[in-house]
Amino acid sequence: MASKGARILVASNRGPVSFALDETGALTAKRGGGGLVSGLSAIGPEADAVWVCSALSDADREAVRRSLDGRLPSDTTGGQRVRMLDIDARVHSDAYNGIANSVLWFVHHMLYQTPLEPVFDAEFRRQWASYEAYNRAFAEALAEEAADGAAVLVQDYHLTLVPRMLRELRPDLRIGHFSHTPWAPPEYFRMLPDDIRARLVWGMLGADRLGFLTWRWAHAFMQCAGEIDGDRIAVGVPGRPGEPGSIEHTDTGRPPLSTTWIGVHGLGADADFLRKRAHQPDVAERMNALRAEIGEGRKTIVRVDRTELSKNIVRGLLAYRELLETWPEWRERVVHVAFAYPSRQDLAVYREYTAEVQRVAEEINATYGTPGWTPVVLHVKDDFARSLAAYRLADVALVNPIRDGMNLVAKEVPVVSDEGCVLVLSREAGAYEELAEDAIAVNPYDVQGTAAALHTALTMPSGDRAEGTKRLADAATALPPTRWFLDQLEALETSG
Ligand code: F6P
Numbered sequence: 001m002a003s004k005g006a007r008i009l010v011a012s013n014r015g016p017v018s019f020a021l022d023e024t025g026a027l028t029a030k031r032g033g034g035g036l037v038s039g040l041s042a043i044g045p046e047a048d049a050v051w052v053c054s055a056l057s058d059a060d061r062e063a064v065r066r067s068l069d070g071r072l073p074s075d076t077t078g079g080q081r082v083r084m085l086d087i088d089a090r091v092h093s094d095a096y097n098g099i100a101n102s103v104l105w106f107v108h109h110m111l112y113q114t115p116l117e118p119v120f121d122a123e124f125r126r127q128w129a130s131y132e133a134y135n136r137a138f139a140e141a142l143a144e145e146a147a148d149g150a151a152v153l154v155q156d157y158h159l160t161l162v163p164r165m166l167r168e169l170r171p172d173l174r175i176g177h178f179s180h181t182p183w184a185p186p187e188y189f190r191m192l193p194d195d196i197r198a199r200l201v202w203g204m205l206g207a208d209r210l211g212f213l214t215w216r217w218a219h220a221f222m223q224c225a226g227e228i229d230g231d232r233i234a235v236g237v238p239g240r241p242g243e244p245g246s247i248e249h250t251d252t253g254r255p256p257l258s259t260t261w262i263g264v265h266g267l268g269a270d271a272d273f274l275r276k277r278a279h280q281p282d283v284a285e286r287m288n289a290l291r292a293e294i295g296e297g298r299k300t301i302v303r304v305d306r307t308e309l310s311k312n313i314v315r316g317l318l319a320y321r322e323l324l325e326t327w328p329e330w331r332e333r334v335v336h337v338a339f340a341y342p343s344r345q346d347l348a349v350y351r352e353y354t355a356e357v358q359r360v361a362e363e364i365n366a367t368y369g370t371p372g373w374t375p376v377v378l379h380v381k382d383d384f385a386r387s388l389a390a391y392r393l394a395d396v397a398l399v400n401p402i403r404d405g406m407n408l409v410a411k412e413v414p415v416v417s418d419e420g421c422v423l424v425l426s427r428e429a430g431a432y433e434e435l436a437e438d439a440i441a442v443n444p445y446d447v448q449g450t451a452a453a454l455h456t457a458l459t460m461p462s463g464d465r466a467e468g469t470k471r472l473a474d475a476a477t478a479l480p481p482t483r484w485f486l487d488q489l490e491a492l493e494t495s496g
Contacts, residue, residue, distance in 0.1 A: 017077050035481040050083055051081065146170060154166075182405050222235045268411060320375075
């Protein structure tokens with residue numbers, strides 16, 4: 001099996017395709033987008049890459065059952081070889097909702113309200129066992145699918161343990177892991193039980209190479225790794241040119257030492273795709289509809305996010321309310337267009353957050369709205385064409401996450417904007433590392449500061465705004481998804 005397998009493999013919780021099941025029992029496939037999908041397209045069909053992902057719904061599970069060992073028919077995947085794993089639904093929920101999204105996501109984004117949480121009790125340990133089982137299912141499937149010496153690119157905090165598990169099964173493979181999130185600073189990471197911290201770090205160190213979106217997250221990982229076991233893990237061994245560092249380690253406590261290289265790849269926006277897609281007729285239709293909602297001659301402050309705790313949508317709304325209070329001249333002259341698309345609705349805290357976004361938006365409209373002016377236009381139904389329409393119309397883009405691995409919206413808006421757009425950007429977003437010079441920086445917790453930044457952005461002369469947008473678009477597209485993917489692959493193949 002191994003010798004006939006794939007030379008390049010990608011592994012992620014969410015795959016490039018999802019299914020819906022109708023009442024007649026028919027399955028419909030829906031293909032997703034994003035950096036990995038377009039990155040992978042760079043290697044061409046002859047590379048015969050395999051993408052290993054998890055079934056996420058009953059319809060996905062049904063698609064797996066109707067397929068041969070989870071290898072999905074190519075007409076459902078646009079030609080991409082996809083192996084979807086039918087992991088027991090309860091195990092998946094414990095691993096994805098319980099550990100990945102309620103613990104690891106919270107730790108890396110520093111989201112806990114610490115007087116009361118986290119609590120690492122017996123229930124946590126039960127869910128952790130599922131997280132291990134779920135990671136093992138991925139490692140075993142990858143071991144089955146990979147050709148001798150293949151390159152495997154494992155994605156994200158869901159699959160932290162896979163590199164070591166896979167290394168044990170298949171020492172011949174080149175294994176990379178890429179984090180799309182921030183990495184927690186050591187004092188926050190230390191909240192996790194000591195054995196769990198060690199399992200996470202040792203799991204990652206099974207890889208030949210670990211990729212991060214920014215130097216800040218890469219350094220945080222190195223600091224956390226340095227606190228685990230000084231006798232067995234040596235951090236900060238000077239990196240190769242272009243690599244921020246490497247970590248030497250031995251799990252037996254004796255030589256030989258293994259090296260894990262640390263690399264940074266700041267995923268950029270896909271300019272060609274975005275510009276083409278943003279000029280399709282459905283986007284023009286959405287622009288007309290949005291213009292009607294906004295009203296003639298008004299400025300727009302646009303935000304587009306998943307309704308995600310780390311995106312800081314509520315404080316964004318509070319900052320907008322503060323703007324209308326402190327600078328009343330903006331009343332009737334500006335509209336906050338906020339798209340907050342559903343995310344992780346299995347988790348109560350996400351449902352509560354979604355409700356709070358809606359409540360605050362309604363409160364602002366009730367307080368300040370007039371018969372001809374709705375101050376906040378909030379949409380919660382995911383519509384990519386409408387997002388692009390809003391990008392094109394935006395005078396100001398508000399991107400104020402508490403903490404974010406990168407934030408591609410910050411990079412996409414300047415690329416698509418028709419008239420130029422001022423970017424108000426949280427200094428805690430990964431994108432800030434590349435876009436700081438031409439953005440207005442905000443502390444995401446400072447609502448008054450954010451309101452002042454919005455005022456500055458709205459009053460920026462159009463010449464400055466257009467120039468700034470051009471520079472932002474250049475910086476935002478410096479590493480398109482295809483290059484981002486190929487760079488990682490090349491670095492992985494030459495590391496060691
Ligand atoms: O940012 C990390 C990440 O895993 C992304 O790769 C992905 O776009 C996002 O979170 C979505 O998460 P989910 O699959 O839980 O909707």
